[in-house]
Amino acid sequence: MLLAVDIGNTHICLGCMRGLEIVRMVRLTTNKLKTDFEYASDIRHFFDFFNIDARELDGAIVSSVVPPLTNAFSRAVELAAGVKPLILGKGVKTGVNILIDDPAQTGADLVAAAAGALKLYTPPLILIDMGTATTISVINKSGSFVGGTICPGVALGLSALSSGTSQLPNISLEAPAKVIGTNTVDSMRSGAVLGAAAMLDGMIGRIEEELGGSATVIATGGIASCVVPLCRREIVINDNLLLTGLAVIYEKNKRH
Numbered sequence: 001m002l003l004a005v006d007i008g009n010t011h012i013c014l015g016c017m018r019g020l021e022i023v024r025m026v027r028l029t030t031n032k033l034k035t036d037f038e039y040a041s042d043i044r045h046f047f048d049f050f051n052i053d054a055r056e057l058d059g060a061i062v063s064s065v066v067p068p069l070t071n072a073f074s075r076a077v078e079l080a081a082g083v084k085p086l087i088l089g090k091g092v093k094t095g096v097n098i099l100i101d102d103p104a105q106t107g108a109d110l111v112a113a114a115a116g117a118l119k120l121y122t123p124p125l126i127l128i129d130m131g132t133a134t135t136i137s138v139i140n141k142s143g144s145f146v147g148g149t150i151c152p153g154v155a156l157g158l159s160a161l162s163s164g165t166s167q168l169p170n171i172s173l174e175a176p177a178k179v180i181g182t183n184t185v186d187s188m189r190s191g192a193v194l195g196a197a198a199m200l201d202g203m204i205g206r207i208e209e210e211l212g213g214s215a216t217v218i219a220t221g222g223i224a225s226c227v228v229p230l231c232r233r234e235i236v237i238n239d240n241l242l243l244t245g246l247a248v249i250y251e252k253n254k255r256h
């Protein structure tokens with residue numbers, strides 16, 4: 001069994017996997033102030049809650065976009081699980097051919113998602129990760145990662161809207177009943193949620209124009225389930241894309 005860890009700016013996702021199957025999964029709140037022992041305690045609670053025997057783990061892999069937490073969480077995995085994790089980064093085989101100007105700038109989460117998508121779907125592919133930021137990655141018909149876009153996340157945009165103005169409140173992230181809001185809250189939800197859906201529809205169309213044809217579109221991330229159903233384009237939601245990619249990458253680097 002493999003412990004796959006995706007450290008994001010808002011959440012840390014832990015998954016125990018057998019092959020590409022996720023046996024158990026949990027999300028923790030990302031906290032840069034926590035120590036390795038505190039995170040080790042979180043991991044042990046995860047194991048205990050789901051009756052997972054750490055001795056069954058064959059290995060672990062960590063993807064992180066929060067550099068201050070990478071080493072601390074890696075030590076936490078060793079403390080809690082007794083295995084030294086593979087850190088997704090320079091020198092790790094991913095199976096993803098990255099063709100951007102500086103491949104080293106590609107976020108570990110984007111590489112993991114690309115590896116997972118290439119395992120499950122036929123390119124060309126457009127991958128949308130809706131978290132703190134909304135990232136769109138593009139894989140051409142040859143299976144190469146050719147670039148993408150980075151946009152403010154939906155929740156981040158709402159937070160900036162309410163904190164940067166005097167009269168707009170903090171609101172929950174929900175879809176409005178219609179585009180034309182008749183009160184402040186519904187108007188904000190329309191702009192945030194339906195605006196994000198319209199942005200995705202438009203960006204997908206523009207990306208396909210540059211690719212010269214249609215592509216399969218896959219969305220992941222905590223906010224995808226709120227926005228994607230409102231899109232007019234066909235988009236597959238796969239909440240497990242990153243963990244799947246981490247399992248694929250681990251197997252490519254596993255010493256037999």
